[in-house]
Amino acid sequence: MSQSFKIRKGHNIKLVGDAPKNDLGNVSSTTYAVSPLDFPGITPKLAVKAGENVQAGDVIFFDKDRPEVKICSPVSGEVAEVKRGAKRKILEVIVLADSTITYASHGAFDLSSSDRGAAADHFAKTGVGALITSRPYGVVASMHEEPRDIFVNGVQSGPLAGDLAYQLEGKDAEVAAGLEALSLMTTGKVYVSQDGEASNIAALNHDKASAITFTGKHPKGVVGTQIAQVAPINKGDIVWTVNAIDLPIIGRAFLKGEYAPGYKLAVAGSKVTKAGYATMLQGTNLASLTSEHINLDNTRIIAGDVLTGSKVEATGFLSFGKSQITAIPEGNSTEFFGWVLPGFGKFSTNRAFWAWLFPNRKYDLDTNLHGEERAFVVTGEYDKFIPMDIFPQQLLRSILIGDIEKMEQLGIYEIVPEDFALAEVACTSKLPLQQIVRDGLNSLRKEMI
Amino acid sequence: MKFVQNIFDQTRPLVEKDGKRNILYPLHNALETMAFVPDHTTHSGAHVRDAIDLKRTMVTVIFAMVPALLFGMWNIGRLHYGAFGEESTLMDNFLFGALKMLPLITVTYAAGLGVEIFFSWKRNHPVNEGFLVSGLLIPMIMPVDIPLWMVAVSTIFAVLIGKEVFGGTGMNLLNPALTARAFAFFAYPTWMSGDQVWINTKGDEGAQLVDGYSGATAMGDLATTVGQGLNNPATETVMAQFGSEGTYSLMNAFLGLIPGSIGETSALLILLGGLFLIFKGVGSWRIMLSFFIGGLVMAGIFNAFAVNEFMALNPIHQLMLGGFMFGMVFMATDPVSAAQTETGKYIYGFLAGFFGIMIRVFNPAYPEGIMLAILFMNVMAPLIDHYVVEANIKRRAKRLANA
Numbered sequence: 065m066s067q068s069f070k071i072r073k074g075h076n077i078k079l080v081g082d083a084p085k086n087d088l089g090n091v092s093s094t095t096y097a098v099s100p101l102d103f104p105g106i107t108p109k110l111a112v113k114a115g116e117n118v119q120a121g122d123v124i125f126f127d128k129d130r131p132e133v134k135i136c137s138p139v140s141g142e143v144a145e146v147k148r149g150a151k152r153k154i155l156e157v158i159v160l161a162d163s164t165i166t167y168a169s170h171g172a173f174d175l176s177s178s179d180r181g182a183a184a185d186h187f188a189k190t191g192v193g194a195l196i197t198s199r200p201y202g203v204v205a206s207m208h209e210e211p212r213d214i215f216v217n218g219v220q221s222g223p224l225a226g227d228l229a230y231q232l233e234g235k236d237a238e239v240a241a242g243l244e245a246l247s248l249m250t251t252g253k254v255y256v257s258q259d260g261e262a263s264n265i266a267a268l269n270h271d272k273a274s275a276i277t278f279t280g281k282h283p284k285g286v287v288g289t290q291i292a293q294v295a296p297i298n299k300g301d302i303v304w305t306v307n308a309i310d311l312p313i314i315g316r317a318f319l320k321g322e323y324a325p326g327y328k329l330a331v332a333g334s335k336v337t338k339a340g341y342a343t344m345l346q347g348t349n350l351a352s353l354t355s356e357h358i359n360l361d362n363t364r365i366i367a368g369d370v371l372t373g374s375k376v377e378a379t380g381f382l383s384f385g386k387s388q389i390t391a392i393p394e395g396n397s398t399e400f401f402g403w404v405l406p407g408f409g410k411f412s413t414n415r416a417f418w419a420w421l422f423p424n425r426k427y428d429l430d431t432n433l434h435g436e437e438r439a440f441v442v443t444g445e446y447d448k449f450i451p452m453d454i455f456p457q458q459l460l461r462s463i464l465i466g467d468i469e470k471m472e473q474l475g476i477y478e479i480v481p482e483d484f485a486l487a488e489v490a491c492t493s494k495l496p497l498q499q500i501v502r503d504g505l506n507s508l509r510k511e512m513i
Numbered sequence: 514m515k516f517v518q519n520i521f522d523q524t525r526p527l528v529e530k531d532g533k534r535n536i537l538y539p540l541h542n543a544l545e546t547m548a549f550v551p552d553h554t555t556h557s558g559a560h561v562r563d564a565i566d567l568k569r570t571m572v573t574v575i576f577a578m579v580p581a582l583l584f585g586m587w588n589i590g591r592l593h594y595g596a597f598g599e600e601s602t603l604m605d606n607f608l609f610g611a612l613k614m615l616p617l618i619t620v621t622y623a624a625g626l627g628v629e630i631f632f633s634w635k636r637n638h639p640v641n642e643g644f645l646v647s648g649l650l651i652p653m654i655m656p657v658d659i660p661l662w663m664v665a666v667s668t669i670f671a672v673l674i675g676k677e678v679f680g681g682t683g684m685n686l687l688n689p690a691l692t693a694r695a696f697a698f699f700a701y702p703t704w705m706s707g708d709q710v711w712i713n714t715k716g717d718e719g720a721q722l723v724d725g726y727s728g729a730t731a732m733g734d735l736a737t738t739v740g741q742g743l744n745n746p747a748t749e750t751v752m753a754q755f756g757s758e759g760t761y762s763l764m765n766a767f768l769g770l771i772p773g774s775i776g777e778t779s780a781l782l783i784l785l786g787g788l789f790l791i792f793k794g795v796g797s798w799r800i801m802l803s804f805f806i807g808g809l810v811m812a813g814i815f816n817a818f819a820v821n822e823f824m825a826l827n828p829i830h831q832l833m834l835g836g837f838m839f840g841m842v843f844m845a846t847d848p849v850s851a852a853q854t855e856t857g858k859y860i861y862g863f864l865a866g867f868f869g870i871m872i873r874v875f876n877p878a879y880p881e882g883i884m885l886a887i888l889f890m891n892v893m894a895p896l897i898d899h900y901v902v903e904a905n906i907k908r909r910a911k912r913l914a915n916a
Contacts (some may be wrong), residue, residue: 077561223561298913316688370560392561395554400514402550403568410564415794416573417564436546436639439683442570443853444797452910457853458902473906481558488559492570493683498558509545 065277073451074281083332093349097381105203121168121323136191170321183248188319202480211304213252218308221285222369226330236267238315247272264277281420288483292452335391371485438493446487463504539633543640575788585775586610617652624665641682645710650690656710667697702844711772736877738822766833777839787842800862807866865890
């Protein structure tokens with residue numbers, strides 16, 4: 065019996081350029097990259113040097129403070145280059161791939177055992193531990209910590225999100241193994257969420273997991289929303305979150321001992337000439353995909369969705385853990401008296417524009433900010449998009465003034481940046497909410513460790 | 514629109530950092546961003562954004578004020594010609610009022626924006642849109658005959674002390690427009706109350722006021738009944754004006770055909786603006802509704818325990834008079850100075866309306882009790898929010914304790 069929740073606060077941003085179930089085939093590249101920038105909260109320490117050979121699943125770098133947190137290579141080949149920025153900060157480790165991938169074999173794991181320590185060890189050494197996010201702070205989980213619960217998010221409700229059932233097709237055994245492996249890691253519950261408005265994915269119904277169902281508006285597909293409804297995080301709690309789309313990767317690491325971080329990735333957005341699903345590994349160079357399927361004229365390419373994704377170059381590499389590519393127009397043009405016009409065709413969550421007359425219209429949104437940054441003026445605006453028992457504006461203020469005690473009291477442990485993404489879109493004052501939350505979590509973490 | 518863009522592009526070097534007229538940069542930026550929504554793109558967080566910005570929010574409020582403003586202009590002319598017993602057409606009335614009103618508006622904007630631009634330049638940030646609304650609110654709550662320099666001084670005081678010392682738009686404790694009015698009220702009481710200022714009576718040379726013409730407001734007249742007891746023959750003539758045939762009849766008060774501050778008289782058009790704001794999601798219905806209920810409750814209590822005619826006035830009639838409706842729709846709802854939590858807004862609105870009527874009736878020296886009540890609640894709003902937020906904190910602590 066699954067528990068059901070309806071999310072009433074929020075907004076579904078409808079964009080043009082949905083990905084139809086159209087197979088764009090395998091996309092591979094000659095070089096692959098692993099970037100520490102994809103992992104907030106990690107101080108990278110390199111495990112390889114340029115010129116060394118690696119196999120898929122060999123450690124590229126690990127966290128200086130928590131050496132058990134390892135980030136592994138998605139392919140086998142030769143480490144071609146370590147790109148560094150200012151102060152020798154590591155930006156990317158580039159691997160020149162072999163034509164056929166060989167895997168570092170860690171051996172299959174006996175899932176019938178219930179040895180948590182061994183399972184934790186297997187998570188860490190195969191590299192799939194990096195797919196788990198730990199709350200509070202929203203950082204890569206350490207296998208040394210024991211989570212209260214694990215939330216597996218099987219709801220993809222973001223703008224232009226892929227169809228999870230289609231993306232997981234044919235991977236039932238790996239999905240089941242992944243859930244089995246996760247269940248070894250906690251004495252609490254493993255919750256698996258599903259979208260009540262999409263077809264139920266049978267593979268996600270596992271006897272060691274508690275099924276939860278969400279209907280209503282986005283952010284129903286943001287795991288923070290789900291946690292807040294089911295069992296909010298208290299101070300001192302650790303909760304792990306995993307995207308259901310990552311389960312097959314975890315499953316394969318346990319069934320075969322191999323690290324093969326690939327997805328059937330949704331390629332969508334108004335600038336995509338041929339939308340569909342491409343099968344790719346993390347860190348794949350995007351040049352061949354973008355030149356073939358995306359109109360690159362004044363385009364922003366995003367790894368992930370428009371709410372939480374990261375900007376990538378057309379010749380850049382696919383960021384870690386992103387199972388979607390979105391391409392939308394850049395909004396670098398001015399608009400004459402745009403703030404006075406009635407705005408029948410403008411996207412707004414607010415009735416101040418007349419576009420509310422057409423609730424089902426799909427928009428071709430660009431990246432324009434639609435105004436300049438201001439101080440907080442409008443109140444009660446964020447509450448409409450954050451279905452949690454918190455006061456978003458007061459919490460943000462406490463972060464801005466650096467009042468750690470107040471942040472704790474107001475529930476900073478319950479949030480990560482993505483929970484504020486929708487509010488950031490709606491913000492009249494154009495404030496960088498996700499960045500503020502990230503800064504707050506970082507300063508809190510520094511204080512706590 | 515290329516030529517407009519060209520003008521901005523050509524003048525930009527003058528006002529930029531090393532330019533000769535750097536102090537004008539905020540003005541240049543304000544005008545440019547007004548003419549063109551800038552080409553800024555998202556660089557962190559979400560990649561797409563809502564079309565709304567503060568300019569849109571503020572201009573929506575201005576649209577909501579326009580009906581009351583136009584009516585106020587017409588009413589100025591109507592009262593003026595009426596005082597001299599002259600015939601006038603709708604257009605005469607309106608044009609006369611517009612000629613009185615435009616200098617007031619111009620002076621307010623010039624004084625207020627001057628201060629804003631100076632601070633923007635000093636603090637190196639763009640001019641905020643908040644004053645677009647304040648600058649129109651201030652003339653609407655002034656008596657028609659107030660000298661322009663007083664308006665300018667009040668506005669400068671309000672922007673400086675009411676807003677900029679706290680850090681500018683978004684940081685202020687008090688509603689700047691009300692601060693301007695409060696300043697004018699206490700600094701120049703003879704120009705802000707009594708029976709001389711509400712109707713423009715500096716008529717054409719030689720013209721005579723109609724015999725027995727009183728230019729007082731309903732509030733001023735009602736204040737004279739305090740201390741006279743109920744059904745006192747002495748107050749009969751005053752109260753007759755509040756009867757269905759009188760100047761201040763419920764219908765006249767509702768429509769706005771009475772003397773008063775320029776924009777505050779027509780309850781009907783203010784309500785229309787209020788509904789527009791609620792519909793657009795810009796004004797808080799929580800504040801407006803609870804404000805109305807608060808006023809109604811207080812007026813109801815007075816009505817039930819009346820010891821003078823002022824208290825005995827029909828509660829609905831009471832709310833239609835003075836600045837109550839204007840305060841409810843346009844003043845109490847200022848998001849920055851109001852309570853910021855949704856629960857807090859109910860409490861804030863209710864108490865502002867409640868105290869507004871209380872001050873007005875208990876202290877007839879302050880006929881504009883609404884203004885003082887809202888300012889008082891502006892100061893109290895953070896306290897209300899504190900308790901609302903504290904409840905959330907306690908709930909969270911309790912959850913932790915039970916975990």
